[in-house]
Amino acid sequence: MNLFCTVLTYTAPSANYRGESAENRAVIQKITKGRFEYPIISPEAIRNALRETFAAMDLPCNRKRLHDAEQLAVEFKDYPDADRFIDDFFMGWLVAAGSADRKKITKELKEKGRDPEKFAYKRDSILRMNLAVALEPYRHNSVFTQSPQDLTSKEVKGCKNTENSQLLHREVTCTPFQYPFALNLKECSDHQEWTQKLLEAVGQLNGVAGNHARSYFEMAPASLIVRLTSKLVAGYDTYGFSVDDQGRHSFQEVVEGISQGDYPAEEFWLGGKLVKDMDEQTVRELEGKGAHLVRNSQNLLATVADTMFSRS
Amino acid sequence: MLILRLDAPFGVFRTFTAGSFRPTASFITPSAAYGLLLNIAGIEMRHDNGKSVATLIRPKGLPAVDIALGARGALPRQQSMFQQLHNYPVGTSGKEHKAAAKGNKYNITPTRRAFLSEIHAYIAVRGDEGLEEQVTKGLSGETARTYGLPFMGDNSFLPDRLEVVEQPEPARWYEVVDEADEDGVREDITRLTVIIDRIKMENTRSALFAPQQIPSAEIPERAWVRVAY
Numbered sequence: 001m002n003l004f005c006t007v008l009t010y011t012a013p014s015a016n017y018r019g020e021s022a023e024n025r026a027v028i029q030k031i032t033k034g035r036f037e038y039p040i041i042s043p044e045a046i047r048n049a050l051r052e053t054f055a056a057m058d059l060p061c062n063r064k065r066l067h068d069a070e071q072l073a074v075e076f077k078d079y080p081d082a083d084r085f086i087d088d089f090f091m092g093w094l095v096a097a098g099s100a101d102r103k104k105i106t107k108e109l110k111e112k113g114r115d116p117e118k119f120a121y122k123r124d125s126i127l128r129m130n131l132a133v134a135l136e137p138y139r140h141n142s143v144f145t146q147s148p149q150d151l152t153s154k155e156v157k158g159c160k161n162t163e164n165s166q167l168l169h170r171e172v173t174c175t176p177f178q179y180p181f182a183l184n185l186k187e188c189s190d191h192q193e194w195t196q197k198l199l200e201a202v203g204q205l206n207g208v209a210g211n212h213a214r215s216y217f218e219m220a221p222a223s224l225i226v227r228l229t230s231k232l233v234a235g236y237d238t239y240g241f242s243v244d245d246q247g248r249h250s251f252q253e254v255v256e257g258i259s260q261g262d263y264p265a266e267e268f269w270l271g272g273k274l275v276k277d278m279d280e281q282t283v284r285e286l287e288g289k290g291a292h293l294v295r296n297s298q299n300l301l302a303t304v305a306d307t308m309f310s311r312s
Numbered sequence: 313m314l315i316l317r318l319d320a321p322f323g324v325f326r327t328f329t330a331g332s333f334r335p336t337a338s339f340i341t342p343s344a345a346y347g348l349l350l351n352i353a354g355i356e357m358r359h360d361n362g363k364s365v366a367t368l369i370r371p372k373g374l375p376a377v378d379i380a381l382g383a384r385g386a387l388p389r390q391q392s393m394f395q396q397l398h399n400y401p402v403g404t405s406g407k408e409h410k411a412a413a414k415g416n417k418y419n420i421t422p423t424r425r426a427f428l429s430e431i432h433a434y435i436a437v438r439g440d441e442g443l444e445e446q447v448t449k450g451l452s453g454e455t456a457r458t459y460g461l462p463f464m465g466d467n468s469f470l471p472d473r474l475e476v477v478e479q480p481e482p483a484r485w486y487e488v489v490d491e492a493d494e495d496g497v498r499e500d501i502t503r504l505t506v507i508i509d510r511i512k513m514e515n516t517r518s519a520l521f522a523p524q525q526i527p528s529a530e531i532p533e534r535a536w537v538r539v540a541y
Contacts, residue, residue: 002453002461019394020422031391031429042395043468063416072396072420075412092467095415096365096400105415121360122367124460125467131322182470184461230453232352232462233474239321 001311003183003304004234007202007221008135008176008241008249008274014217015143015172017041017209025169028138036137039173041209043129046179046219049208050127051087053201059194061087079109082123086194092125126188127198129181132208132219135243136175143170172215176222180238185228185308196305203298221297223249223274226304228311229267236263241274248277255282258291265289271300314444315480316349316435319473323388323464324427327505328513330402334425336465339388339486339523341504342379344465345435346539350374352474353446354457357541366510369541375443376540380436380531382483383523387500388428397423431464434480436531448476482527485535489520498522506537 017039019029030037048065055061062085066073077085080093097105106116149165181202188195205219206212223241227234240253251274257263265286271294275283278293287293294300318340325337325344340348350357355375359368398417406419437444449455451474463469489498501522509515519537 029393031393032389033429040393042393044395066412069409071406073406073409073412074398074416074420075409076414076416079414080416093416096417097415098365099363101415102362126460128461128463128467128470130468130470180470182461187458187460232451232453233471235473237321238470238472 001185001228001230001308002232003185003308004180004227004229004238005182005202006178006180006225006234006238006241006251007219008178008223008243008272009132009217009219010222011174011176011243011247012217013172013174013215014039015170015215016211016217017045018211024167025142026171028171028173030138031131031133033133033137038137039134039175039177041132041177041179041219043131043179045209046129046132046205047091047127049205049219050198050201051091052207053205054086054197057197057201059086059197061085063087078112079105079114079119080123081114083190086191086197088123089191089194090125090127090198092123095121097121127181127183130179130238132177132179133239134173134175134177135241136173138171138173141172141174143172144168145170170214176241176243177219178239178241180234182234189309192309195308199301199305200298203301221272221301223251223272224297224300225251225254225271225274226269226300227267228269228304228308229264249274250277255286258289259285261289265291268292269294269300269304271295272297313436313438314447315477316437316447317384317473317475317477317480318431318433318435318471320431320464320469320471322391322427322429322469323431323466323471324425324469325465325504328510328516332421332423334397334423336390336426336428337504338390338428338500338502339383339504339521340381340431340433340435340464341506342381342537342539343505343508345379345381346377346507348462348464349377349379349435349437349443349447351459351462352450353443354450354455354459355443355446356459364511368511369509371541374541375440376538377437377439377443378536379539380434380485380535380537381504381521382434382436382480382485382531382535384432384434384481384483386430386432387484387523388431390426391429392424392426394422394424396420397425399423427466427469434477434483434485436480436535438536451476480529480531482529484523484525484527485531486521486523487532487534488537489522499525506539507541
C-alpha cells in the first residue's frame with residue numbers, strides 16, 4: 001500500500017525562501033509556468049523543517065543544524081542508524097566511503113557495539129516529497145526597508161556587521177503553497193509509530209525555509225487530499241489544488257473524478273478547508289460513494305495514521 | 313512492445329557533473345527510462361561491491377531492451393533553483409565539520425540546480441516480454457518490491473501518472489541524429505545518455521537525438537535505441 005498526499009497551506013505573505021541576492025534585493029525563488037513566475041520552496045527546506053519538528057516532538061534525531069557556526073553546518077550524533085533515529089529512517093543517507101574508509105568505519109562500529117554487517121552505506125529516502133509551488137504568480141511586490149547604522153562605541157564591541165545604514169529590498173508574495181509527498185507503506189512497516197508521528201509532524205509543520213522573524217509562514221495544511229492505493233503513482237495531478245476569488249479551496253480533478261467513477265472513492269481522504277468549502281450536495285455525493293471527508297486537516301491525518309497499516 | 317504514458321510535474325536527469333552548476337538533460341534519457349522501467353518492475357539494478365564510493369550497476373542479469381522516447385505536446389521547460397548543497401568538497405573546505413558529520417556530506421556550498429518541469433512523455437520498450445509483463449504488474453501493485461516509489465531522476469520528483477497505453481496519441485519521438493541525416497540540421501538536438509558507468513566513464517554511451525518536428529502516432533525506427541548492460 002502506498003500513500004500519496006497533497007498539502008495546501010493557508011494564504012499569507014511570505015519572503016522566506018531566498019535565492020541569490022541581486023545587489024541589495026533579496027530574491028524569492030521561482031519557476032515559470034505558462035506566462036508567469038511562481039514562487040517555490042524546495043523539498044530539502046521542508047525536510048529540514050520536518051527534522052526540526054521531530055526534534056521538537058522529542059523523537060530521536062541523528063542530524064541537527066549548528067546555528068552558531070561560521071558557515072552553514074550540521075552535525076550527527078552517530079553513523080546513520082534507521083532503527084535508532086527517525087530522521088535516518090525517513091530521510092535516508094549517503095556515506096560515500098571507499099575501501100580504506102570502510103575499514104575505519106567498520107572498526108568504529110564494532111567499538112560501539114554495532115554490527116557492521118547490518119550497516120548500509122546508502123539508504124534511499126522513504127519519504128518522497130516534491131517542490132512546494134505557489135498558487136498565485138509572483139506579482140513583483142517588494143518591501144523596502146532600512147537597517148540602522150550601528151553607532152555602538154568600539155569600547156563596547158569592536159566588531160560590527162556593517163558600518164553604515166543599509167537599504168534593503170525584499171521580494172514578497174501573498175499566496176498559499178501546495179506540495180505533494182508520498183510513502184511506500186511497506187517500507188514504513190518496521191516503524192509504524194514513527195510513520196504516524198511523521199503525519200502528525202506534517203500536520204503542524206512550521207519553520208520551513210527560515211526568515212520567520214520577519215516573514216512568519218506556516219506550512220501546516222489548510223486543506224489536503226490523501227490517497228491510499230496499491231498503485232505506484234497518485235494517478236492525478238498532484239498539484240491540483242486551486243483557490244478561487246472568494247478564497248474557496250477546490251481539487252476539481254479528484255472531486256469530479258470520484259463523482260464520475262474515475263477513481264475508487266474509498267481510497268481517498270479529503271480534509272480541511274477543502275471540505276468546509278464544499279456544498280452539502282457534493283459532500284453527500286462523495287461520502288455516498290465511499291470517500292472519507294474530515295473537516296479538520298490534523299484530524300484527517302490522525303484518521304489516516306490510524307488506518308493506513310490495516311488496509312491491504 | 314509496451315508503451316507507457318508518463319506525466320510528471322518535475323524531473324531531473326543529470327549529466328556527469330561537478331561544480332556549482334548542476335545541469336540536466338533536456339528530456340528523460342534512455343538510461344533514466346530504463347532505470348524507471350526496472351524500478352516499476354521491481355528489478356534491482358544497483359550494486360555495491362564494497363569498495364566503491366559510487367553506486368554501481370549490477371554486472372549481470374539485467375534485461376536488454378530497445379527503448380524509444382516521445383514528447384507529448386510541448387517539450388519540458390528548463391528551470392533552476394539556488395540551494396545550499398551538502399557535499400564532499402574537493403580540497404579542504406569545511407574540513408572542520410568532517411568529524412561531526414560521521415561520514416555524511418560535511419560541506420555546505422551554494423549551488424544552482426537545473427531541473428525540468430511539465431514532462432509529458434511516452435516510453436516505449438520492446439525486446440523482453442518478461443520485463444513488459446513485470447512492468448504491467450508493477451504498475452498495478454501486483455509485484456513484491458523493495459524499491460521505494462518510482463521517481464524522476466531525483467527522489468523528490470515523483471511522476472503523477474504512469475499508465476500503459478495501447479495506442480499512443482501522436483507524439484514527437486526522439487530520433488537518433490547522425491551525420492548522414494537527410495533532414496539537414498534538426499531543431500532541439502540534444503545529447504542523451506543511453507547506458508552509464510559511474511566508475512569507468514569510457515563505458516558510458518550517449519547519442520545525439522532530436523524530436524520529430526511533426527508529431528507521429530507511429531514510432532519511427534530511428535527512435536529505437538538498444539539499452540543493454
